[in-house]
Amino acid sequence: MTEVKVELSERHRGACIQFQELRFSLKNSPRSLFREPGRMFPSVIVLLTLFSCTHGENPAIQLTLTNKGLQYGKHMGAGWIQEKLENVTFPDISGKVLGISYTLTGMSVQKCDFPEPTVEFTANVTGLKASISGLNIALSGWWRTRLGIIHDGGSLNMAVFNVDVTHEVELGKDPDGRLSVSTVDCAASVGDVNMDFSGGASWIFRSFVRYYKSHVKDEIQRNICPGVQAHMKELESHLQAMNVSLDVDEILSFNFSLTGEPVSDGSSVNMGFKGEFTNFHTHEDPPFDAQPFTMSKQPGYMLTIGLSEYTLNSASYGFYTDGLLQTLINDSMIPKFSPVRLNTTSMGEFIPQLPKLYPDLLMTLQVYATQAPVFSLQAGVGKLGVLAAVKTSAIAKNGTKIPLFNLNLGLKFSGKMWTSGGNLKGSMMMDNLTLSLASTEVGKFETVALENLMKQGMKMVVLPSLNAKLGKGIMLPRMKKAKLVNSVLKMEKGFVEISSDAQVYLKDGLFD
Numbered sequence: 001m002t003e004v005k006v007e008l009s010e011r012h013r014g015a016c017i018q019f020q021e022l023r024f025s026l027k028n029s030p031r032s033l034f035r036e037p038g039r040m041f042p043s044v045i046v047l048l049t050l051f052s053c054t055h056g057e058n059p060a061i062q063l064t065l066t067n068k069g070l071q072y073g074k075h076m077g078a079g080w081i082q083e084k085l086e087n088v089t090f091p092d093i094s095g096k097v098l099g100i101s102y103t104l105t106g107m108s109v110q111k112c113d114f115p116e117p118t119v120e121f122t123a124n125v126t127g128l129k130a131s132i133s134g135l136n137i138a139l140s141g142w143w144r145t146r147l148g149i150i151h152d153g154g155s156l157n158m159a160v161f162n163v164d165v166t167h168e169v170e171l172g173k174d175p176d177g178r179l180s181v182s183t184v185d186c187a188a189s190v191g192d193v194n195m196d197f198s199g200g201a202s203w204i205f206r207s208f209v210r211y212y213k214s215h216v217k218d219e220i221q222r223n224i225c226p227g228v229q230a231h232m233k234e235l236e237s238h239l240q241a242m243n244v245s246l247d248v249d250e251i252l253s254f255n256f257s258l259t260g261e262p263v264s265d266g267s268s269v270n271m272g273f274k275g276e277f278t279n280f281h282t283h284e285d286p287p288f289d290a291q292p293f294t295m296s297k298q299p300g301y302m303l304t305i306g307l308s309e310y311t312l313n314s315a316s317y318g319f320y321t322d323g324l325l326q327t328l329i330n331d332s333m334i335p336k337f338s339p340v341r342l343n344t345t346s347m348g349e350f351i352p353q354l355p356k357l358y359p360d361l362l363m364t365l366q367v368y369a370t371q372a373p374v375f376s377l378q379a380g381v382g383k384l385g386v387l388a389a390v391k392t393s394a395i396a397k398n399g400t401k402i403p404l405f406n407l408n409l410g411l412k413f414s415g416k417m418w419t420s421g422g423n424l425k426g427s428m429m430m431d432n433l434t435l436s437l438a439s440t441e442v443g444k445f446e447t448v449a450l451e452n453l454m455k456q457g458m459k460m461v462v463l464p465s466l467n468a469k470l471g472k473g474i475m476l477p478r479m480k481k482a483k484l485v486n487s488v489l490k491m492e493k494g495f496v497e498i499s500s501d502a503q504v505y506l507k508d509g510l511f512d
Contacts, residue, residue, distance in 0.1 A: 058290040059259040059272025060308040066268045067121065069302030069502065070128075074119040076504050082114045090139070093219055097211045100147045104156060104216065107141030123266035125184055127170040135163035143197055154199020160220060162191025167228055171269065177244050177257025179271070183232050188224035193217040252277045252318045267299065275311040279318040286310075286317040288374075293495045301488075301499040308495045312375045319372075326368030335461055340453060344394055350449045351405075357442055358394045358402060366391040367409070378493050384428075386411040389438065405440040407447065409433070411458075415470075419487040419498065423473030428466060430458050481505050 093104040113136040122129050137160045144153040168184040193216050244257035259272045275290070290310035298304045319325055331342035340346050342363045348355035373386045390407040415428035435451040437444065487500035 057259055058292045058310075060275030060290040060310040060314075061256065061273040062270060062293075062295055062304075062306040063273070064268050064270045064295060064298075064304045064306075066299050066302060066304070068299060070119055070121065072302055072502070073504070074117060074130075078114065078116045082112065090141075093216055095212075095215050095219060097215050100145055102146075102212060103144045104158070105142050105144065107139045107156070107158070109137060110140050110157075111138040112136070121264045121266055121269055122168060123264050125168070125170045126172075126262050126264040126269065127168060127181075127184065129166070129168040131164070131166045133164045135165070136161050137163070143200075145200075152200040154197055156198075157196040158216075159194045160190060161193070162189075163224070164189045164191075165224060165228070167225075169232065171262040171264075173258040173261050174240060177259070177274070178242055179239055179258060179262070181232060181236055181239065183229050186225035186228055188221055188228075190217050190221040190224075193220065247280075248277070251280060251322055251324065252315060253280060254278075268297070270295075275308060275314075277311065277315040277318045279322050282318075282321045284317070284321050286314045288313060291494055293492070295495075295497050296490075298499040301486075302501045304497060304499045306495045306497050309375045309377045313372075316374055317372045320369055321372070325373070326366065329365040329367060331362055338457075350453065351442065351445045353443050353445070354404070358404075361394040361396065361402075363404070364393050364395065364401070366393070370408075377491055377495060380491055382415070382417070382491060384413045384415075386413075403441050405442055405445075406438040407450075408436045408438045409454075410435075417489060417491065417496070419489045420473070422483060422485070422487075424489070424498075425473035426470040428463060428470065430455070430463060433458060 090107045090109075093107075095102060113134075115132065115134050117130050117132045119128060119130040121127075139156075139158045139160070141156045141158070142153065143156045145151070165186075165188045167186045170182050170184050172180040172182065174180045193213055195213060195216065245253050245255045248254050255276045255278065256273045259274055262269050262271045264270075276286075278285075288310070290308055293306060293308060295304050295306045329342070334340075334342055340349070342365070344355045344358045344361045344363060347363065367388055367390050369386065369388050371387045373384065376383045386409075388409040388411070390409055392404040392406070393401040394404055396402055410433070411430065412432040413428050414431050415426055417424065417426040419425070433451065433455050435447045435454060437447055482502050482504045484498075484500040485503050487498055490497045490499075
């Protein structure tokens with residue numbers, strides 16, 4: 001368990017961030033022999049988008065994928081492609097040689113030697129470059145020939161040797177802030193093709209094999225890159241259909257659109273996201289901007305996620321503008337063991353004139369934030385301060401409320417955050433509480449005794465309950481096909497940094 005102290009400050013306040021499952025639902029479509037090598041590229045790009053919550057251009061959330069993460073994604077993708085290739089049926093190959101029309105049809109993989117590709121980041125154009133060298137595939141199917149009214153056909157065994165493919169893609173941002181991919185370059189070659197025909201008059205057909213062989217080899221080689229590019233266009237269309245915001249609950253939505261183009265230094269790719277919560281009802285932008293921040297390089301982990309205080313602040317502001325940061329407290333909410341009750345008689349110990357003016361009446365406390373609480377994060381430390389007001393009333397025998405007095409309340413907390421068991425956890429302690437009289441209908445009185453009472457209540461009742469919830473934590477970002485593991489949290493000035501490895505599950509298919 002990695003533990004980092006957090007002092008939660010006066011400018012900032014916590015907010016519950018809910019991460020919802022991000023799912024890619026790419027339609028199953030027939031895959032051709034010429035597309036299969038290109039499936040490595042979507043595999044890696046999906047890994048980028050899975051890890052996959054500002055004003056202006058500064059991102060409030062950043063994601064850096066390192067070479068370690070890229071190689072892990074490549075390894076997972078290669079294994080998955082190897083399995084899927086053995087269940088693929090390929091399209092027909094047709095042509096005409098020496099006046100004889102031919103069709104090779106119903107071809108399926110019998111055996112595949114799929115070497116693990118090499119994948120690397122490119123710095124000149126932010127993207128990925130992958131190469132597959134020495135791919136060998138054994139196929140079986142059927143052949144048909146036609147020369148005028150003469151038809152023939154039979155079975156076919158074919159081996160395609162030493163297929164080499166190099167494909168480079170560029171990562172970008174579309175106008176709506178979605179990740180985009182486009183092919184920069186593609187090159188392919190086929191070393192050799194062997195064919196064995198059976199059935200029909202194949203002994204005649206075999207004499208023409210050397211002519212068909214060259215034509216089939218050229219046809220395969222010619223179609224590899226177009227097939228790869230078609231697959232990339234399919235991926236691009238699905239990326240364009242993705243939402244760049246999600247509904248967190250009935251109050252807030254979360255915008256995670258890209259704020260700029262992905263950036264690569266040749267050893268990693270960094271992407272910045274808006275990371276802003278917005279209130280459904282008010283649609284108000286927070287009256288503050290996201291500040292730039294720079295994450296440390298962590299090549300020993302697959303990825304690093306930076307969460308700016310701006311994201312927390314925008315959630316806080318969204319709750320505040322919706323009027324949710326308030327509560328009504330009555331005597332039934334006071335713990336039974338408390339010797340002090342919320343009525344005029346019991347409160348007479350602190351306000352002597354109260355029971356004389358309004359004897360034996362129940363009281364209520366309307367507590368509400370007067371400003372949106374805001375987090376302020378520092379290196380190893382966070383601070384939270386809350387400015388609130390308390391409006392007190394007595395409940396008359398006929399049920400009407402009698403205004404008594406109003407208080408100004410200030411709270412300061414400190415705490416710590418850590419990751420454990422795939423959850424982000426924390427604990428808090430109160431550093432200070434101040435209470436002052438804002439206005440009164442019952443005459444002036446000293447607030448020191450009330451302040452001490454409230455401090456005891458916070459320490460004995462409120463904080464233990466809050467820390468029990470924080471101790472359970474909230475789940476780190478987790479998707480259907482991936483989860484973060486071995487995570488380490490660091491708190492820096494203005495942001496929280498989580499470095500982590502990941503586990504990707506592809507048993508049921510990459511895009512299911």
